[in-house]
Amino acid sequence: MKSKFLQKRSVRQKLILLGALLLIFLFFTLQNSSFARYENIMTITLATCINGILSLGVTFVILTGGIDLSIGTVMTFSSIISGMVFNKTGLPIGICIVIGLLSGALCGLINGFAVTKMNLPPFIATMCMMMITKGLNLIISGIKPVYFSDAKNYQKIATGDFLGIKGFYNAIIIYLLCAVLAAFIYNKTILGRYAKSIGSNENATRLSGIRTDRWKISVYVLCGLFSAIAGLVMSSRLNSAQPQLGSGYETEAIAATVIGGTSMGGGLASIWGSVIGAFIVSTLTNGLRSMAVATEWQTVLIGVVLALALFIDQLQHKKRNN
Numbered sequence: 001m002k003s004k005f006l007q008k009r010s011v012r013q014k015l016i017l018l019g020a021l022l023l024i025f026l027f028f029t030l031q032n033s034s035f036a037r038y039e040n041i042m043t044i045t046l047a048t049c050i051n052g053i054l055s056l057g058v059t060f061v062i063l064t065g066g067i068d069l070s071i072g073t074v075m076t077f078s079s080i081i082s083g084m085v086f087n088k089t090g091l092p093i094g095i096c097i098v099i100g101l102l103s104g105a106l107c108g109l110i111n112g113f114a115v116t117k118m119n120l121p122p123f124i125a126t127m128c129m130m131m132i133t134k135g136l137n138l139i140i141s142g143i144k145p146v147y148f149s150d151a152k153n154y155q156k157i158a159t160g161d162f163l164g165i166k167g168f169y170n171a172i173i174i175y176l177l178c179a180v181l182a183a184f185i186y187n188k189t190i191l192g193r194y195a196k197s198i199g200s201n202e203n204a205t206r207l208s209g210i211r212t213d214r215w216k217i218s219v220y221v222l223c224g225l226f227s228a229i230a231g232l233v234m235s236s237r238l239n240s241a242q243p244q245l246g247s248g249y250e251t252e253a254i255a256a257t258v259i260g261g262t263s264m265g266g267g268l269a270s271i272w273g274s275v276i277g278a279f280i281v282s283t284l285t286n287g288l289r290s291m292a293v294a295t296e297w298q299t300v301l302i303g304v305v306l307a308l309a310l311f312i313d314q315l316q317h318k319k320r321n322n
Contacts, residue, residue, distance in 0.1 A: 010270060013261050017276040021283060028287030035290050042167040044279070044286045046159070046237065049175040050075075050230050052278035054253035055260070056182040057226025059274045060219045062257055063186075064198045065266030066122035068111060068220065070129035071227045072249030077133040078104035078228035079235035080243060083146035093151040101228040107133060108224020112217030134247060141243040148239050158236035171233050178229060183271040185222070195219055199266025248299075255306040256281045263313055281305075 029036040054071050061068045082100030086093055107129060114125035148154040158171040186192040194215040197205040206212045230249075235241045258264060259280055260273030281302065288298045 010261075010273075013270070014273060014276065017260065017273060017280070021276060021280050024280065024283050024287065028283070028290060031287070032290045035287060038167060040286070040290075042169065044282050046169055046171055047286065048278050048282040049158075049169075049171040050234050050237075051249065051252050051256060051282060052175050052275055053178050053226055053230040053233065054249055055256040055274045055278050056178055056271065057223035057230075058250070058253050059182070059257050059260075059262050059269050059271060060186070060192075060195055061122070061223045062199075062254075062262050062264060063195045063266060063269040064216055064219050065202065066115060066216070066219070067126060067254070068108075068223050069123065069126040069250050070107065070111065070133060071223065071230075071253055072246040073130050073133040073137060074104050074107045074224055074227040074246075075231040075234060075249060076137050076241065076243065076246035077107065077231070079231035079241035080137055080141050080146050082232070083148055083235065083241045084140060086148065086151060087146065093148070093154060097232060100232065101225060104224040104226075104228025104231065105221050106224070107227070108221040109217065111224065112220030115220065116213035116216050130247075130250070137243040137246065141241070143243060145238075145243070146241040148235065148241075155236055155239045158233045171237065174229070174233060178226065179271060179275050182226075186269065186271050191215060191218055191222070196267055196269075199263075199268070201267075251306070252281050252285075252302060253278075255302055255309065258306060258309040258313060263316070264310060265313075 025036070034040065054075065058068050058071055078100040081103040082096045085091060085099050086096040089096075111122075111126050111129050114120045114128070115122050118125070120128075153160070156170065158169060158174070160170045162168050162170050162173050186195075194205070194210055194212075197210065198212050198216060202212055231241070234245070256277035257269075257274045258277070260275070260277030261270035262268065262274060284301065284305070285298055288301065293301075
């Protein structure tokens with residue numbers, strides 16, 4: 001009975017989110033008719049892919065009651081590692097991509113270790129990782145873009161046309177595959193089940209015999225891996241790894257996650273809600289840009305939306321507890 005209620009609630013929540021996305025889209029279309037052009041829709045979608053992949057990873061961390069502030073700089077770090085290995089060693093680009101993905105997972109592993117074994121609060125542990133990777137990005141790259149110029153077809157990984165459909169980028173397929181994988185992990189695997197349990201009541205989960213530290217570390221590794229995948233899409237789109245990019249992406253990713261229905265208190269998440277939330281954030285950003293709203297005011301509005309989403313989350317959390 002409770003399961004059916006939660007399913008109905010989840011469907012209703014997603015319909016509300018889709019309705020909000022449609023209203024936002026219609027509003028900006030009325031302000032600027034070119035906003036609804038196919039090219040702009042694909043631009044929004046491409047931007048959503050990067051933010052959306054990040055939000056998928058951080059969804060699992062928030063599900064356990066944690067937070068990861070390092071996802072943006074880890075995204076950049078992994079792409080810089082891929083580019084530097086490729087340029088310095090001449091290894092095949094496929095191997096360099098794998099090395100980049102592993103570097104993102106390693107950052108997640110360190111975050112997980114800091115949270116579980118060093119008993120650092122997730123906010124502090126991941127903020128330290130954010131600062132470390134931000135500095136390493138500048139040191140390793142020499143504060144210069146790391147180009148993939150000699151990597152044949154590297155740019156097509158993200159911006160190539162899927163099945164020859166103009167504007168339907170490969171990045172969209174990568175994002176959809178990541179979302180399907182995340183939904184599978186959340187709904188069908190032990191990791192998803194234990195992550196929910198840890199977020200709901202970590203002490204009770206530990207007392208039931210589940211090794212909570214192991215599963216929390218796994219969640220941070222997964223988040224680091226998704227950050228690295230986002231870095232792959234970003235660097236492919238630009239055909240370079242930009243060392244000064246990354247900071248700020250964590251805010252939009254967390255906003256997308258919370259807007260999508262993931263509770264900051266842990267124990268409850270929505271993968272497809274995070275997908276819709278990412279589209280809402282990207283549509284807002286693109287729409288404000290089309291109206292020539294200054295970047296700083298765009299940030300203010302995203303902050304207001306995030307605060308509102310957090311307020312609603314707190315109300316729902318109290319309602320669930322009562």
